[in-house]
Amino acid sequence: MMNLLYEGKAKQLYSCEEPDKVYVHYKNSATAFNGIKKEEFEKKGVLNNTITSLIFNYLENAGVRTHFIEKVNDTDQICQHVTIIPLEVIIRNIVAGSMAKKYGLPEGQVLAKPVFELSYKNDALGDPLINDDHAVALHIVTEDELAFIKFQALRINMLLQEFFLKANLTLVDFKIEFGKTKNNQIILADEISPDTCRLWEVGTQEKFDKDRFRRDLGGVMEAYEEVLRRLTHE
Numbered sequence: 001m002m003n004l005l006y007e008g009k010a011k012q013l014y015s016c017e018e019p020d021k022v023y024v025h026y027k028n029s030a031t032a033f034n035g036i037k038k039e040e041f042e043k044k045g046v047l048n049n050t051i052t053s054l055i056f057n058y059l060e061n062a063g064v065r066t067h068f069i070e071k072v073n074d075t076d077q078i079c080q081h082v083t084i085i086p087l088e089v090i091i092r093n094i095v096a097g098s099m100a101k102k103y104g105l106p107e108g109q110v111l112a113k114p115v116f117e118l119s120y121k122n123d124a125l126g127d128p129l130i131n132d133d134h135a136v137a138l139h140i141v142t143e144d145e146l147a148f149i150k151f152q153a154l155r156i157n158m159l160l161q162e163f164f165l166k167a168n169l170t171l172v173d174f175k176i177e178f179g180k181t182k183n184n185q186i187i188l189a190d191e192i193s194p195d196t197c198r199l200w201e202v203g204t205q206e207k208f209d210k211d212r213f214r215r216d217l218g219g220v221m222e223a224y225e226e227v228l229r230r231l232t233h234e
């Protein structure tokens with residue numbers, strides 16, 4: 001018998017017999033705008049579990065420590081039990097989404113260098129944007145932990161850019177989260193999927209990510225399916 005430890009918008013976390021592990025179930029619900037827009041997609045759990053497993057496997061093989069242990073079935077994986085650091089770590093290579101809006105920039109503008117951005121993970125506050133000093137001053141992370149997180153995030157960006165480019169997709173931006181193990185090690189956690197990345201087709205700039213849902217462009221699951229197909233067959 002597994003106990004539900006936590007239920008988020010896209011996943012459920014259950015306890016495992018081994019206390020160091022958690023059982024992660026990927027749900028079919030899609031949400032946007034802090035939960036205001038909602039829809040169920042039949043294949044979403046399977047697709048995001050499969051894509052995340054593939055990506056975390058790739059990152060582990062490239063030497064990035066993650067919480068991922070194994071994919072156990074279509075919708076579920078076993079991960080290391082970590083305490084999530086309440087930061088949404090965002091890396092941007094190209095202007096899109098909230099960055100375009102906030103600074104009045106055209107979507108698609110290539111940035112002179114990757115932008116490392118932090119939001120304080122708090123649904124009630126709408127995940128407000130914070131800077132490095134806020135993160136340290138508010139005791140969310142230490143200076144050293146933040147330096148490590150930034151280094152890892154930029155390294156993950158390089159690895160993912162290369163990975164997606166092989167599938168003819170440009171990694172525009174993405175969000176990651178880190179967790180702390182009981183030995184106080186910081187490792188990559190949560191998921192990496194078309195829910196958490198912006199992926200544009202090289203050349204056409206066609207969207208293959210959650211913006212299809214956010215902006216009512218249709219073909220949401222078809223796009224996620226195509227991402228998976230390209231990551232596995234090309």
Ligand code: UDP
Pocket residue numbers: 088090096097098099127173174175195196197198210
């Ligand atoms: N993102 C995410 N979860 C969030 C907010 C953002 O996964 O709660 C991802 C989003 O998919 C995009 C990147 O982080 O790849 C940057 O998102 P942005 O700040 O532009 O916000 P959005 O326009 O997605 O609200």
